[in-house]
Amino acid sequence: MALDPAGLERRSRVLRALRRWFEARGYLEVPTPSLVASPAMEEHLFAIAAGQGFLRTSPEFALKRVVAAGLPRVYEIGPCFRDRESGPWHGTEFLMAEWYRAGAALTDLMDELEAMLALAASALGVAAPTWRRTTVRALFLEHTGLDLATATPAQIYPHATEDWDTAFFRRWLEDVEPRFGAGGLIVSDWPASQAALAQVRTDGEWPRACRFEAYLDGVELANAFQELTDSAEQARRFAHANQARAEAGEAPHPVDQALVDAVGRMPRTAGIAMGVDRVVAALCGWDGIGPGRVPGGV
Amino acid sequence: MYQASDIRKGLKIELDGQPYSITYFQFVKPGKGQAFTRTKCKNLITGAVLERTFKIVESLTPADVEDHTMQFLYAEGETYAFMHMETYEQISIPKDVLGDAVNFLVDQMEVTVTTFNSRPVSIELPNFVVLEVTYCEPGAKGNTAQGGNKPATVSTGATINVPLFVEQGTLIKIDTRTGEYVERVKA
Numbered sequence: 001m002a003l004d005p006a007g008l009e010r011r012s013r014v015l016r017a018l019r020r021w022f023e024a025r026g027y028l029e030v031p032t033p034s035l036v037a038s039p040a041m042e043e044h045l046f047a048i049a050a051g052q053g054f055l056r057t058s059p060e061f062a063l064k065r066v067v068a069a070g071l072p073r074v075y076e077i078g079p080c081f082r083d084r085e086s087g088p089w090h091g092t093e094f095l096m097a098e099w100y101r102a103g104a105a106l107t108d109l110m111d112e113l114e115a116m117l118a119l120a121a122s123a124l125g126v127a128a129p130t131w132r133r134t135t136v137r138a139l140f141l142e143h144t145g146l147d148l149a150t151a152t153p154a155q156i157y158p159h160a161t162e163d164w165d166t167a168f169f170r171r172w173l174e175d176v177e178p179r180f181g182a183g184g185l186i187v188s189d190w191p192a193s194q195a196a197l198a199q200v201r202t203d204g205e206w207p208r209a210c211r212f213e214a215y216l217d218g219v220e221l222a223n224a225f226q227e228l229t230d231s232a233e234q235a236r237r238f239a240h241a242n243q244a245r246a247e248a249g250e251a252p253h254p255v256d257q258a259l260v261d262a263v264g265r266m267p268r269t270a271g272i273a274m275g276v277d278r279v280v281a282a283l284c285g286w287d288g289i290g291p292g293r294v295p296g297g298v
Numbered sequence: 299m300y301q302a303s304d305i306r307k308g309l310k311i312e313l314d315g316q317p318y319s320i321t322y323f324q325f326v327k328p329g330k331g332q333a334f335t336r337t338k339c340k341n342l343i344t345g346a347v348l349e350r351t352f353k354i355v356e357s358l359t360p361a362d363v364e365d366h367t368m369q370f371l372y373a374e375g376e377t378y379a380f381m382h383m384e385t386y387e388q389i390s391i392p393k394d395v396l397g398d399a400v401n402f403l404v405d406q407m408e409v410t411v412t413t414f415n416s417r418p419v420s421i422e423l424p425n426f427v428v429l430e431v432t433y434c435e436p437g438a439k440g441n442t443a444q445g446g447n448k449p450a451t452v453s454t455g456a457t458i459n460v461p462l463f464v465e466q467g468t469l470i471k472i473d474t475r476t477g478e479y480v481e482r483v484k485a
Contacts, residue, residue, distance in 0.1 A: 042330065043332075044327070044330070044331060044332045044333070084333060084354075085325075085327055085333065086325060087324060087325030087326070088324060088325075089326075090325060090327065159313070159314065159350075165331070166332070166353070169328055169331040169332065169334065169351075170334070170351050170353075172328065172331075173326060173328070173334060173336055173351045174336075174349050174350060174351055175349075177328075178349065190330070194330045194331070196330055211330075213329055220328065220329055223329045223330070
């Protein structure tokens with residue numbers, strides 16, 4: 001793809017809007033290391049080894065240590081790197097905006113995200129997205145007729161024998177996500193097995209992660225957690241992720257012990273990571289992140 | 299077997315016992331999920347399009363699909379006889395496999411027969427066929443190229459909408475893909 005000066009100008013407007021928004025809401029910009037000793041642990045994230053460590057897949061661990069140290073509102077906008085991800089909507093290197101707010105609930109972050117994207121839309125001279133809030137279970141029921149609380153993998157994805165999560169994602173990608181239609185959609189309460197670093201609720205309903213994902217015109221833009229604040233549970237999840245990695249023939253990642261300890265000192269906190277390239281592309285109506293990026297990255 | 303990394307437009311694969319051709323593909327990875335290739339696949343028998351995702355590490359079964367040039371010989375009840383143009387082998391294809399193609403099949407017409415696991419599953423006619431109108435009501439007097447339509451029966455027995463000026467005994471050109479009248483042909 002050729003370098004697109006108009007596309008870069010659009011992205012710059014969004015970046016200015018985001019920084020203005022963070023400033024107005026009292027968020028502190030905290031740059032954290034890009035080259036880290038311990039990258040994210042999630043089974044399906046692949047970090048790029050570099051020098052003595054790894055290129056970060058997100059600033060999550062560093063920013064949580066900052067929150068645990070007493071700064072209640074922090075954000076960072078910076079490059080992140082995920083190996084084996086490349087396509088019209090994916091870059092191995094991409095620009096992430098991530099922020100954490102002590103004392104906040106997920107609904108607070110939903111409000112913030114909507115306000116922030118309204119400001120970004122205004123900076124671009126386009127209409128602010130309208131948002132609908134729903135749950136994974138409700139969407140699945142709406143588009144497949146299946147209740148995830150009781151459905152078996154064979155019911156969820158009849159075409160192949162799969163574990164529950166793989167069956168879920170295949171059906172999600174084939175029959176649910178493509179039907180989101182235009183506009184903003186905030187999707188809460190993900191399966192507990194996909195909690196990563198989020199808290200899990202078992203009250204009422206089905207076991208679910210206190211997480212939401214935000215979509216605009218069918219494009220996934222952001223992921224938010226009600227953050228886990230239990231060190232022991234965090235250590236268990238990391239061990240489990242490393243075990244899954246080993247079973248898949250991948251090298252385990254070194255555990256960030258400072259982060260595990262910090263999680264236990266963190267106040268109740270909600271955090272969110274948002275792909276800036278995608279936000280620009282979705283607001284501009286592009287069919288991929290390309291026009292907003294300078295070509296030449298690997 | 300194919301791997302997901304072999305996926306490209308036009309790749310023919312077998313899904314749920316049916317042959318499909320891939321018409322679109324894209325890398326996709328949900329935030330907390332594994333990577334997949336999202337595809338659109340066209341059923342080579344019915345033409346129906348479905349969306350399918352494949353894991354990055356997944357084997358795909360190639361569809362044993364072949365195109366053969368054959369000549370139509372004759373119809374006998376519900377089956378139609380064709381001759382393979384290279385091997386001269388004769389085969390019978392049931393009417394339901396041929397679908398709408400039976401409306402425009404004429405003796406000695408060369409067609410493309412698609413087989414799946416050696417079984418004929420679909421047929422493709424030449425895009426245009428010239429047939430004689432064997433019956434229609436007399437045209438409205440003074441009518442030219444403009445104006446209304448009327449039904450006409452052609453030599454294969456099919457009914458086609460034709461302009462009012464077309465008379466019984468006229469040769470007409472028909473688009474076999476749409477079943478629509480194209481023009482009059484001088485004998």
